[in-house]
Amino acid sequence: MAAVVTSLKQKQIAQLAEKGKRLDGRGLEDYREFKIEQGLIEKAEGSARVLLGKTEVLVGIKIETGEPFPDTPNEGVMTVNAELVPIASASFEPGPPDEKSIELARIVDRGIRESKAIDTEKLVIEPGKKVFIVFVDVYVLNHDGNLIDASALAAVAALQNTKMSNYEVEDGEMKVKSGYTPLPMKKNPITITFAKIGDKLIVDPCLDEEQVMDARLSMAIDDNGNICAIQKGGTGYFKPEEILTVSKLAKDKAKEMRKKLGW
Amino acid sequence: MDNHGEIMPTFFEPKQIVTPGEILAEGEYIAGENAYKENDKVYASRTGVVNYENKRVDVVALKAFYIPRMADTIIGTITEVGFNGWEVDINAPYTAMLRAQDVLARQFKPQKDDLAQVLNKGDLVVAKIASYDRTHDPQLTVGEPGLGKITRGEIIKVTPTKIPRVIGKKGSMISIIKQETGCQIILGLNGVILVTGKTIEDEQLALMAIRKIDEESHTSGLTDRITQMLKEEQSKREENKNESKT
Amino acid sequence: MNQKPEKLIDKKGIRLDGRKADELRPLKLEVGILSNADGSAYIEHGKNKILAAVFGPKEVHPKHMALQDRMVLKCRYHMAPFSVQERKSPAPSRREIELSKVIRESLEPAIFMEYYPRTMADIFIEVLQADGGTRCASITAAALAMADSGIPMRDLVVACAAGKADDTIVLDLMDEEDKLGSADVPIAMMPNLNAVTLLQMDGILNHEEFETAVNLAIEGCKKIYTIQKEALKAKYVNAKGEEAEE
Numbered sequence: 177m178a179a180v181v182t183s184l185k186q187k188q189i190a191q192l193a194e195k196g197k198r199l200d201g202r203g204l205e206d207y208r209e210f211k212i213e214q215g216l217i218e219k220a221e222g223s224a225r226v227l228l229g230k231t232e233v234l235v236g237i238k239i240e241t242g243e244p245f246p247d248t249p250n251e252g253v254m255t256v257n258a259e260l261v262p263i264a265s266a267s268f269e270p271g272p273p274d275e276k277s278i279e280l281a282r283i284v285d286r287g288i289r290e291s292k293a294i295d296t297e298k299l300v301i302e303p304g305k306k307v308f309i310v311f312v313d314v315y316v317l318n319h320d321g322n323l324i325d326a327s328a329l330a331a332v333a334a335l336q337n338t339k340m341s342n343y344e345v346e347d348g349e350m351k352v353k354s355g356y357t358p359l360p361m362k363k364n365p366i367t368i369t370f371a372k373i374g375d376k377l378i379v380d381p382c383l384d385e386e387q388v389m390d391a392r393l394s395m396a397i398d399d400n401g402n403i404c405a406i407q408k409g410g411t412g413y414f415k416p417e418e419i420l421t422v423s424k425l426a427k428d429k430a431k432e433m434r435k436k437l438g439w
Numbered sequence: 440m441d442n443h444g445e446i447m448p449t450f451f452e453p454k455q456i457v458t459p460g461e462i463l464a465e466g467e468y469i470a471g472e473n474a475y476k477e478n479d480k481v482y483a484s485r486t487g488v489v490n491y492e493n494k495r496v497d498v499v500a501l502k503a504f505y506i507p508r509m510a511d512t513i514i515g516t517i518t519e520v521g522f523n524g525w526e527v528d529i530n531a532p533y534t535a536m537l538r539a540q541d542v543l544a545r546q547f548k549p550q551k552d553d554l555a556q557v558l559n560k561g562d563l564v565v566a567k568i569a570s571y572d573r574t575h576d577p578q579l580t581v582g583e584p585g586l587g588k589i590t591r592g593e594i595i596k597v598t599p600t601k602i603p604r605v606i607g608k609k610g611s612m613i614s615i616i617k618q619e620t621g622c623q624i625i626l627g628l629n630g631v632i633l634v635t636g637k638t639i640e641d642e643q644l645a646l647m648a649i650r651k652i653d654e655e656s657h658t659s660g661l662t663d664r665i666t667q668m669l670k671e672e673q674s675k676r677e678e679n680k681n682e683s684k685t
Numbered sequence: 686m687n688q689k690p691e692k693l694i695d696k697k698g699i700r701l702d703g704r705k706a707d708e709l710r711p712l713k714l715e716v717g718i719l720s721n722a723d724g725s726a727y728i729e730h731g732k733n734k735i736l737a738a739v740f741g742p743k744e745v746h747p748k749h750m751a752l753q754d755r756m757v758l759k760c761r762y763h764m765a766p767f768s769v770q771e772r773k774s775p776a777p778s779r780r781e782i783e784l785s786k787v788i789r790e791s792l793e794p795a796i797f798m799e800y801y802p803r804t805m806a807d808i809f810i811e812v813l814q815a816d817g818g819t820r821c822a823s824i825t826a827a828a829l830a831m832a833d834s835g836i837p838m839r840d841l842v843v844a845c846a847a848g849k850a851d852d853t854i855v856l857d858l859m860d861e862e863d864k865l866g867s868a869d870v871p872i873a874m875m876p877n878l879n880a881v882t883l884l885q886m887d888g889i890l891n892h893e894e895f896e897t898a899v900n901l902a903i904e905g906c907k908k909i910y911t912i913q914k915e916a917l918k919a920k921y922v923n924a925k926g927e928e929a930e931e
Contacts, residue, residue, distance in 0.1 A: 275786040278779045290887045393884065403895050406870070406886035411793040413880035416903060423895055456921055458914045459832050460840025460877040473837065475797075482877065484797065484837035486917050501921050502835040504723070504742070532742035532804040573802050574753065657921055
């Protein structure tokens with residue numbers, strides 16, 4: 177599998193973009209076909225798999241207990257990790273997380289955290305001492321571009337799917353009871369990523385388009401259309417007008433997605 | 440309608456200091472040294488002094504590193520003795536190679552010839568760039584008179600863009616230094632200068648002058664100040680000599 | 686441990702450190718302060734104290750990492766253990782790794798990478814004291830260090846953040862505003878090319894607030910740019926205050 181996009185293809189993509197077209201026939205503002213499945217990993221407290229074109233991301237949620245952060249004693253904790261596993265691409269090497277997987281995890285984290293998607297105040301067991309810790313593990317299984325949107329989508333879908341065992345506190349000890357409660361969620365943020373090719377802005381870049389793009393701009397939008405996280409990536413640049421255009425487009429696109437997903 | 444006769448704006452006075460990204464001119468200008476053109480505007484790409492010559496805009500960079508050019512005379516340091524040649528540090532982002540064949544001026548016999556005996560790590564050479572392009576490291580040659588191993592003298596490194604200043608207009612600056620110090624001076628275009636004098640004091644004096652040029656190259660009246668400094672130092676030395684005689 | 690302030694902005698629109706909504710913190714920039722680095726700069730912005738250094742262009746090690754048609758750029762953003770209230774472990778944190786990446790991506794568009802194939806340049810940023818907005822101050826210093834090294838650039842890169850404190854969009858967040866405010870929008874740009882090379886945001890802003898923040902941050906960038914250029918030129922305006930010579 178070629179890791180480099182041939183210069184011929186690069187030219188093709190750029191020329192098509194000029195005319196408002198893309199290699200796979202999509203419009204500049206069209207997402208690829210996507211599918212979401214939830215609950216496929218029974219041993220995880222929550223899970224979801226997203227297929228976005230050929231990009232595939234699986235997110236598993238594990239819930240544990242631990243100490244809260246000292247400056248937020250009455251809130252539960254969330255932490256996001258991402259793995260770009262070698263099976264996903266010839267360019268992913270085994271080893272500890274590199275800057276790409278760390279950036280991906282932190283972008284997904286910011287979308288969820290800043291939108292206050294999880295009601296962390298409801299995750300307190302004993303204020304200041306014991307809270308629930310929500311581990312969000314993003315597992316990229318196949319890389320065909322736009323890992324950010326696919327991972328963000330899978331993370332929120334997995335959180336929606338998460339069920340926590342009921343418990344009661346007896347003599348300072350946690351005792352599991354029967355039954356489950358869904359993880360308390362307040363919002364369902366959606367992340368929209370645009371790539372810049374020449375002076376065209378295209379949504380949901382596939383891998384070939386990513387190799388050719390000048391830069392990307394991702395925005396996480398909450399249920400009220402507010403922006404809660406932004407990340408520019410790549411070695412190109414955006415004009416200020418393009419940034420404002422992207423924020424309008426991202427808001428509209430998120431609304432459209434939200435309707436499609438029923439979120 | 441073409442626009443001959445319309446004034447094409449320049450944005451700086453000649454010899455002003457400009458920084459990367461400053462717009463130097465707009466219109467039918469050509470971007471020269473350390474400048475680039477985009478969307479009809481010429482911008483500076485390095486910090487330096489701007490110069491307008493007809494339609495050409497140049498920036499004389501105050502600091503730039505050396506990039507090899509064919510036929511440049513350079514001074515380098517041997518960093519590695521290899522199997523069929525030497526690696527040479529020429530004060531550039533690329534390591535240069537000097538082939539055994541070139542130095543020995545005859546067929547090279549790997550079993551018989553011990554290259555370290557000819558040139559060893561740490562030795563200095565004056566050489567010329569024999570070949571260089573974007574895909575290969577520079578190759579050196581010492582096959583011309585005046586080139587080869589350096590056995591005496593002191594080395595000083597200056598910013599390569601200052602070499603013209605050390606030479607001066609029509610060689611005025613370098614002549615004065617040679618005259619006042621009695622030293623031989625070889626200028627490597629890679630910013631490395633070799634000073635060989637009759638005494639260490641003479642060499643030190645020449646080095647002092649060169650250092651001063653490096654620091655003040657962008658100022659005016661430098662040739663006069665250097666001349667003055669050299670003459671003052673010489674008279675100080677004469678005084679010391681006379682004193683120690685008594 | 687400090688008490689959390691009730692309000693970040695008082696009724697008269699004055700912030701905790703006495704500034705108005707659109708005022709920058711005091712800023713000091715110095716260029717060429719490290720003798721071993723090829724380029725260097727130091728910034729004090731508010732209580733931030735950050736050193737940036739550039740080494741290169743130089744040979745790539747390991748060799749197989751070299752690119753045949755352009756330079757390789759590496760960047761390390763690192764905080765000293767004593768730079769923050771609670772000692773920070775010297776090991777690189779995930780935040781430092783992400784910042785190293787976004788800072789590199791904010792500077793690369795300004796550099797003529799294609800000029801120096803098969804070479805690399807290292808950017809090192811050391812945060813000696815942190816006070817909100819370290820990534821922006823780091824970028825401003827690193828761009829100066831890069832220009833100081835003589836590596837050609839399209840423009841300087843300058844960075845500044847805007848954010849939301851209480852209900853007001855404010856410029857250049859200080860530490861408390863960063864921690865307690867409801868949004869933070871850092872921006873880096875090449876001002877003469879009107880090109881934004883870093884844009885991040887965390888918090889909650891509606892579209893109009895976001896637009897206000899972006900415009901305010903860009904204004905802040907342009908003000909800092911003036912100071913950046915002066916810092917670069919200051920190195921070359923000598924004691925006599927004279928400008929360049931032929």
